Amino acid sequence: MTEMQSNSDNIDNQLTDEMNALCNVEADEYFMNIKSELGQIDRLISDAVNNLVINFRYISKLTKTHHEMVLVIEKMASPEASKPILELLDKQMNIADKIEQELEMAITSLQFGDLVTQLLAHTTHQVEMLNMELQRVDREDNWRNGKTALHTIHEGITKAVNIAKTKNNKKPVVQQGMQMGDIELF
Amino acid sequence: MAKTILAVDDSASIRQMVAFTLKGAGYEVIQAVDGEDALEKANQHTVNLVLTDINMPRMDGLKLLALLRKLSNYKTVPILMLTTESSDDIKAKGRAAGATGWLVKPFDPKRLLEVIAKVIG
Numbered sequence: 001m002t003e004m005q006s007n008s009d010n011i012d013n014q015l016t017d018e019m020n021a022l023c024n025v026e027a028d029e030y031f032m033n034i035k036s037e038l039g040q041i042d043r044l045i046s047d048a049v050n051n052l053v054i055n056f057r058y059i060s061k062l063t064k065t066h067h068e069m070v071l072v073i074e075k076m077a078s079p080e081a082s083k084p085i086l087e088l089l090d091k092q093m094n095i096a097d098k099i100e101q102e103l104e105m106a107i108t109s110l111q112f113g114d115l116v117t118q119l120l121a122h123t124t125h126q127v128e129m130l131n132m133e134l135q136r137v138d139r140e141d142n143w144r145n146g147k148t149a150l151h152t153i154h155e156g157i158t159k160a161v162n163i164a165k166t167k168n169n170k171k172p173v174v175q176q177g178m179q180m181g182d183i184e185l186f
Numbered sequence: 187m188a189k190t191i192l193a194v195d196d197s198a199s200i201r202q203m204v205a206f207t208l209k210g211a212g213y214e215v216i217q218a219v220d221g222e223d224a225l226e227k228a229n230q231h232t233v234n235l236v237l238t239d240i241n242m243p244r245m246d247g248l249k250l251l252a253l254l255r256k257l258s259n260y261k262t263v264p265i266l267m268l269t270t271e272s273s274d275d276i277k278a279k280g281r282a283a284g285a286t287g288w289l290v291k292p293f294d295p296k297r298l299l300e301v302i303a304k305v306i307g
Contacts (some may be wrong), residue, residue, distance in 0.1 A: 010262070024258075035236065037280060037289070049199045050198070050199065052199075053198075053199050053202050053203075056206075057202070058262070060206070074238065075256040104207075104295050104296065107203045107206065107207060107293075107294075107295045108292045108294050108295070110199060110203055111198050111200060111203060111291055111292035111293070112292070113197065113201060114195075114197040114200045114270070114291065115270055115291065115292070116198065118241060118270055126224070134192060171272045172270055172271055172274075173291075174242055174270075174272060175270065175290075179292075180293065180294035181270075181272065181289065181290025181291050181292060181293065181294060182272060182276070182288075182289075182290045183287065183288070183289050183297060183301055184287060184288045184289075185286065185291075185301065185304070185305070186281050186286060186287055186288070
């Protein structure tokens with residue numbers, strides 16, 4: 001997924017300046033692990049979606065071929081063909097129609113990969129922002145030579161979380177399920 | 187002659203689902219992976235409708251929309267936004283930049299085809 005990589009690249013660029021002033025290595029490693037795991041989820045989902053799309057296209061081609069074959073057999077059947085054979089062909093045609101309808105419905109569900117990838121990119125960005133802000137709090141704390149009171153550290157962390165929130169872009173995906181989205185013509 | 191639709195999305199699975207839906211209905215489909223790619227292909231082909239995502243690397247859908255509207259041959263071509271984004275402020279930006287309509291993902295193939303038929307006849 002290029003979008004996630006692009007966001008990740010931007011974050012990496014932003015972080016380059018911050019890295020020189022990196023203070024809390026443990027926290028940084030922790031956040032990098034989360035980022036790496038989110039990347040792993042993204043890759044697993046992308047692979048699964050790619051495979052599903054290949055399966056979908058193959059099933060769709062088979063269904064079309066099946067549909068066409070039933071039509072040909074129906075045409076070949078003589079008017080005197082026995083009633084049970086014609087009924088069977090009719091049933092075959094109904095099944096082919098239903099499979100095509102189900103495949104059309106699957107198109108909506110198969111879009112989940114794009115939604116999940118965008119959400120993962122958003123979450124990765126949030127994690128990065130929080131890491132940067134916590135590093136800043138840690139740096140300021142160290143400068144005061146450990147004389148900071150607990151409540152000051154607490155306030156600093158709260159402030160860091162709030163800054164990370166404001167620096168974060170708006171959530172690109174608000175969908176809670178795979179129901180069809182709204183349509184509006186201007 | 188079949189009408190041509192330029193489908194722009196950085197997600198390969200979305201592009202394939204869009205292409206599958208549109209080709210099944212008899213449209214010619216040109217695919218582009220982002221705004222820059224779309225702009226290049228829009229200049230190379232005669233396109234009857236553009237269906238574009240918003241969040242894409244290199245050039246996003248809103249920038250593409252604004253640049254296409256500056257081209258004389260794309261002033262009246264319908265441009266539909268197909269995106270996960272649904273907030274009023276981003277829709278307003280799209281409308282102001284010249285979008286013809288807004289479709290929120292995931293799309294339903296039948297409804298997508300109805301909207302396209304309504305827009306390009």
